[in-house]
Amino acid sequence: MNDLDRIAEIMTQCPVNQTQLDKPKHIYAWITKLNAQVSVEIGVFGGTSFIAAAVAMEKTGGIAYGIDPWMNAEAMQEGYPAVNATIPGMPFPVYYQKLNRVLKNNKLFNTRLIRAKSQETSELFDDGEIDFIHIDGNHGAAAVLQDAELYVPKVRKGGIIWFDDVLWDSVTPAVRHAMKSCKHVCRPSSNDVMLEKTC
């Protein structure tokens, strides 16, 4: 089985059903292209994007870090009442447990899940240590801007910063902040942007 088929197969085991392969394919391709040793996903949820990083890290020998509190209260996003109304129906702690099991059952050992808010974990990484980061955690304007302020310095020159949900107004200030030290690479979809760190 090739790696993309393997990612698709493991995605079916993830706690939240998501079969769209475009984003996982891009993540896998970029992590392997960069020969990334450290990737970070802020906001892991059911893990379908994280699985792509985990499989890619088997190739590069690096570690895929996934940061998420997996707590309903923390998942509330300032300024998005309609999104927040769906949160109580999602068993975040169960997603965390199930994703751990999926990683173990598939021997995806080049992974670390960190159950915390991303705003409290940036010191785990040295400046310039991260090769690839996917910022897709709390989309409240203050939270995502803080993610950019804390984590962009942790990305090495030539590393990639992927912002999800850029069509959400609250994400714009964070992308603008990152652009001070990055150049635009591509839009993997209308709702995603990838930047390259330039200094």
Ligand SMILES: C[S@@+](CC[C@H](N)C(=O)[O-])C[C@H]1O[C@@H](n2cnc3c(N)ncnc32)[C@H](O)[C@@H]1O
């Ligand atoms: C849109 S989902 C992430 C989807 C995932 N990246 C994917 O591609 O499948 C947002 C996630 O962000 C998490 N989250 C909320 N606040 C957070 C914070 N302060 N730090 C890290 N993650 C957070 C939520 O628990 C939720 O799982």
